[in-house]
Amino acid sequence: MRRDVRAKLLERRSLSPDASLLEFESDFLANELRPGQFTMLRLPGDEGLLLRRPYSFCDTDVAASRFSLLVKEVGRGTRALARLVPGDEVDCLGPLGSTFTMPPEGKRPVVVAGGVGIAPFVGFCRALSSASKVAVVLLGGRTSYDLYLREVFEALGMDVRCTTEDGSVGTRGRVTALLDDALDAETQLYSCGPTPMLLKVAELAKAKGIPHEVSLERRMGCGMGCCLGCVVYTSEYVRSCTEGPVFDASVIAWDRDPHPL
CATH class of the missing domain: 3.40.50.80 (Nucleotide-binding domain of ferredoxin-NADP reductase (FNR) module)
Structure with a gap:
């Protein structure tokens, strides 16, 4: 079940000269997210950034209603996000996408x-x-x-x-x-x-x-399968934001990847 929620930044920790770990508070997301899923995030009030940006959930603390995101500064949006201070809020749509499966017994x-x-x-x-x-x-x-x-x-x-x-x-x-x-x-x-x-x-x-x-890293415009900006080719085109981002690697036609990076 996804929901559009407002999450408050609790802590920002520098990991490197261009990367930070941001820890947010949201009881809903902390309880609902599963490993492998992501959120589509938007900074309220920033009209220059029209589209939400996808970020994988990094970690969660259900008891404290916290979740974290790893942000590397590569453009205007990520720079603005990395410069938030505790108390600032962001709009998060999620949790979205598929999850990792636990390994079978013996694996x-x-x-x-x-x-x-x-x-x-x-x-x-x-x-x-x-x-x-x-x-x-x-x-x-x-x-x-x-x-x-x-x-x-x-x-x-x-x-x-x-x-x-x-x-x-x-x-x-x-x-x-x-x-x-x-x-x-x-x-x-x-x-x-x-x-x-x-x-x-x-x-x-x-x-x-x-x-x-x-888990495929893709640019996404909506996160809900509408814009078709994150398609991946298997036996047909599927959407990384809904059928993915976690896939069985054997079904991906890597030579027909429309988004080579």
Whole structure:
């Protein structure tokens, strides 16, 4: 059930020179959202930003009626959002979209995340931890600054392994280089991040016959399936905002992706 609600900013925490974690208060969203879902957000009173922007829910604290969003500054809208101060309010439509599924009994979850693709996995790994499951979490970024919330995954008891392109933390290179050692017949794979990374992960998973759920990052105009701006090709065009953003990676026709990034 989705609803348009007003959420109040409680805390803003800088994660890097261009990324922040924003923690909001909304009893409805904190109780209703599930890992993998997102919200369409709008800043009240800013007439220059006509369309809402999609943000994956990062984490939630139901008891405190809180949820968090990871925001990286890339344009006018994200800069304005990152400069909110506690007490400011935003309009949130949500929760929207599909969710990650918990791994079947006997399957070992492996999470692959690049950059802000880390965001939807915080709440997912919290759910895994509550179910006494430990995921292998493979985090990748250009530098150490891009390994957002690594300490949260570690605190949840996840097996965290990192790569950076400059070698500042973990293995030098891209996160997909860690996959061969992490995958086996008992793996249930999950990924989110830049499309080239997702394609590589999907190819490896397909070659090894490993089930793989992918959360696609797409530009969205409405979040409700009306504008068709976020379509993904499977055997037909489907909407990332309604049928997704979480998909079975094996059904996506990656060579016909209308939104290559």
